[in-house]
Amino acid sequence: xxxxxxxPTKLTKGNLPSKTCLTCGRPFEYRKKWxxxxxxxxxCGEKCQRNxxxxxxxPTA
Numbered sequence: 001x002x003x004x005x006x007x008p009t010k011l012t013k014g015n016l017p018s019k020t021c022l023t024c025g026r027p028f029e030y031r032k033k034w035x036x037x038x039x040x041x042x043x044c045g046e047k048c049q050r051n052x053x054x055x056x057x058x059p060t061a
Contacts, residue, residue, distance in 0.1 A: 016029045018030070
């Protein structure tokens with residue numbers, strides 16, 4: 001199993017990495033189920049992933 005490069009060598013409760021959710025802007029911490037894909041995780045949960053911000057289309061005149 002490949003290890004994510006940005007993770008510390010030993011993960012303990014006080015030593016978990018965190019990110020900011022792109023939808024709600026709240027911080028969230030590493031979860032065991034994201035072990036193999038932590039670098040790709042962008043949203044704190046399924047609801048934020050479903051409601052992710054859409055890029056605005058240029059106005060057509």
